[in-house]
Amino acid sequence: MNQVLYILRRLVTLIPVLLGISVLVFFLIQLVPGDPAVTLLGSHVTDAGVAALHQQLGLDQPLWRQYVTFLGRLLHGNLGESYQYKSSVSALVLQNVVPTVWLIVTGALFAVLISVPLAVWAASRRGGAADNAIRSIPLVGLGMPAFWLGIMLVLLLSLKAQLFPASGFGTGFVGHVESIILPALTVALALVPILVRSLRAGLLDVLQSDYITTAHSKGLGTPRVVLGHALRNAAVSSITVLGVNIAYLIGSTIVVERVFALNGIGYLMLTAILNRDFPIVQGVTLVFAVMVVTVNLLTDLAHAALDPRVRLA
Amino acid sequence: MTAIAFPGRTTDAATPRRRRGAVNLTLIAGLTLFGLIALAAICAPLLTSADPIAQDLLQARLPPGSPGHLLGTDQLGRDVLSRLLYGGRTDLQVGVLAVVTPFVAGTVLGLLTGWIGGWFDLVVMRVVDVVVAFPFFVLVIALVFALGAGTGSIYVAISMVGWVAYCRIVRGEVLRAKEQEYALAARASGLPTWRILFRHLLPNVVVQAVVFSMSDIVLTILAIVTLSYLGLGVPPPTPDWGSMIQDGQQFLLTQWYIATIPGLAVVLVGFALALVADGLVERFGQR
Numbered sequence: 001m002n003q004v005l006y007i008l009r010r011l012v013t014l015i016p017v018l019l020g021i022s023v024l025v026f027f028l029i030q031l032v033p034g035d036p037a038v039t040l041l042g043s044h045v046t047d048a049g050v051a052a053l054h055q056q057l058g059l060d061q062p063l064w065r066q067y068v069t070f071l072g073r074l075l076h077g078n079l080g081e082s083y084q085y086k087s088s089v090s091a092l093v094l095q096n097v098v099p100t101v102w103l104i105v106t107g108a109l110f111a112v113l114i115s116v117p118l119a120v121w122a123a124s125r126r127g128g129a130a131d132n133a134i135r136s137i138p139l140v141g142l143g144m145p146a147f148w149l150g151i152m153l154v155l156l157l158s159l160k161a162q163l164f165p166a167s168g169f170g171t172g173f174v175g176h177v178e179s180i181i182l183p184a185l186t187v188a189l190a191l192v193p194i195l196v197r198s199l200r201a202g203l204l205d206v207l208q209s210d211y212i213t214t215a216h217s218k219g220l221g222t223p224r225v226v227l228g229h230a231l232r233n234a235a236v237s238s239i240t241v242l243g244v245n246i247a248y249l250i251g252s253t254i255v256v257e258r259v260f261a262l263n264g265i266g267y268l269m270l271t272a273i274l275n276r277d278f279p280i281v282q283g284v285t286l287v288f289a290v291m292v293v294t295v296n297l298l299t300d301l302a303h304a305a306l307d308p309r310v311r312l313a
Numbered sequence: 314m315t316a317i318a319f320p321g322r323t324t325d326a327a328t329p330r331r332r333r334g335a336v337n338l339t340l341i342a343g344l345t346l347f348g349l350i351a352l353a354a355i356c357a358p359l360l361t362s363a364d365p366i367a368q369d370l371l372q373a374r375l376p377p378g379s380p381g382h383l384l385g386t387d388q389l390g391r392d393v394l395s396r397l398l399y400g401g402r403t404d405l406q407v408g409v410l411a412v413v414t415p416f417v418a419g420t421v422l423g424l425l426t427g428w429i430g431g432w433f434d435l436v437v438m439r440v441v442d443v444v445v446a447f448p449f450f451v452l453v454i455a456l457v458f459a460l461g462a463g464t465g466s467i468y469v470a471i472s473m474v475g476w477v478a479y480c481r482i483v484r485g486e487v488l489r490a491k492e493q494e495y496a497l498a499a500r501a502s503g504l505p506t507w508r509i510l511f512r513h514l515l516p517n518v519v520v521q522a523v524v525f526s527m528s529d530i531v532l533t534i535l536a537i538v539t540l541s542y543l544g545l546g547v548p549p550p551t552p553d554w555g556s557m558i559q560d561g562q563q564f565l566l567t568q569w570y571i572a573t574i575p576g577l578a579v580v581l582v583g584f585a586l587a588l589v590a591d592g593l594v595e596r597f598g599q600r
Contacts (some may be wrong), residue, residue, distance in 0.1 A: 024443060138587065139584055143582055143583010151572050247446075248449065250451075250597050288445045
């Protein structure tokens with residue numbers, strides 16, 4: 001019962017956020033300096049063209065009515081029409097979303113597989129050489145541009161060692177797996193510095209709890225205490241840490257897709273920027289925000305499922 | 314944005330706090346390193362005589378260590394060292410300046426919303442929720458695209474997105490400080506609100522915002538470099554680390570250093586500022 005109530009309450013809080021997202025995305029086009037139609041049409045501008053585009057974009061309507069129309073379209077899953085491809089933005093997003101989802105899922109998996117062992121190692125040998133080495137990762141890693149990291153990985157693992165393809169999404173399942181490894185490793189490594197830091201801190205908090213002291217005083221060895229007792233509790237806070245930071249990972253996919261010429265929605269957005277295809281930019285920005293909101297929702301639900309204190313609060 | 318919104322929070326509660334007055338090596342090392350980088354960028358004309366935008370196709374893609382070109386030349390024969398130094402000027406300047414507006418706006422707003430509370434707090438925090446729902450890079454890229462590529466748009470876009478983190482941090486600090494004796498005493502003695510806020514609360518709550526601003530500068534420089542790499546940032550002839558990496562990407566197999574060197578410069582700046590942030594945490598403590 002509590003569970004259901006909690007989920008319902010959590011879903012209600014989504015409404016203002018989703019509305020806000022739609023307002024912000026709607027206002028993107030208002031930021032275009034001067035007459036958006038003239039800017040969008042570029043040098044081929046004619047009065048008739050401007051008037052037609054005004055009507056098509058609804059720019060001749062008052063602002064609030066433009067927004068209501070926009071919101072109505074969104075609720076029907078209509079993200080508008082691309083100027084360049086003469087096809088609906090929703091269809092284009094659906095066509096391109098698969099590599100992006102692959103990238104996010106594999107990237108998150110890699111990030112966990114790299115960060116968790118490092119954080120556990122550092123926290124269980126607190127103050128030791130390993131801990132100090134692992135704690136210096138964020139110092140170096142936070143300032144590393146994700147796209148540069150990708151280029152360096154291409155240089156070392158693709159051009160020099162010839163282990164992985166340097167770009168594209170490959171064909172077939174095996175091809176996809178082969179070509180997703182480097183980009184996924186890039187987004188994962190961009191997140192690892194942040195993740196290791198928070199996970200280690202969360203683990204240390206747990207290790208200072210009374211029940212851990214009890215476990216130690218029962219005479220259990222450190223590995224047993226960390227793996228058997230601490231990790232299970234630390235997992236709860238770690239899921240939140242991961243959920244909060246996944247927004248960063250999702251954000252870095254856009255540039256990494258460009259580095260690896262991976263035709264996901266980030267690549268779609270960047271190509272659309274070059275072509276000044278505004279509806280695509282607007283649509284993909286919205287899809288990215290909805291992705292983050294969804295991940296946050298799932299994180300909270302998982303947290304509540306694992307930790308009864310959350311849903312009773 | 315949310316990703317590194319509270320980077321300093323992770324210091325160990327149990328680490329014995331350093332004595333006041335003890336030498337803070339981390340802070341000194343960080344400030345020295347950042348100072349040296351900034352000095353090298355500012356003194357670029359004194360350190361190199363090469364013109365960062367002068368092309369010489371006969372001298373293109375020379376390896377590092379070539380006579381007259383310590384770090385070699387790029388595909389248009391431009392001196393890499395000179396471009397690196399002048400590029401640092403652009404990126405550091407924009408990175409530091411772009412953080413000022415969000416710092417001030419976010420701090421003031423966080424101060425007000427934490428103090429006033431009620432509907433004002435509710436409204437501001439809902440706006441914060443909306444902004445953090447977007448991945449930082451996606452929103453900045455979309456905003457810069459809408460505003461038109463260039464430095465001016467970068468300032469505006471970073472300001473529109475960046476205030477959120479400061480607002481959250483300062484609001485949290487104010488909520489905590491509000492109930493402490495000094496704030497209660499100031500209120501009880503009937504001081505005007507603005508005086509309590511800016512003279513009594515601000516000096517106490519601003520520390521965390523300053524600590525965060527160090528990693529925020531790094532994040533902002535990353536954003537600028539990324540935008541330039543995508544062709545949305547600093548316009549082409551002006552040297553900048555992002556466009557240098559982009560130039561180098563196509564010659565990766567033969568001249569790997571063209572793309573590698575500017576990336577290392579970004580990492581070095583990030584390292585220096587991370588040291589400063591850690592040093593500040595050490596000096597002022599956390600929470």
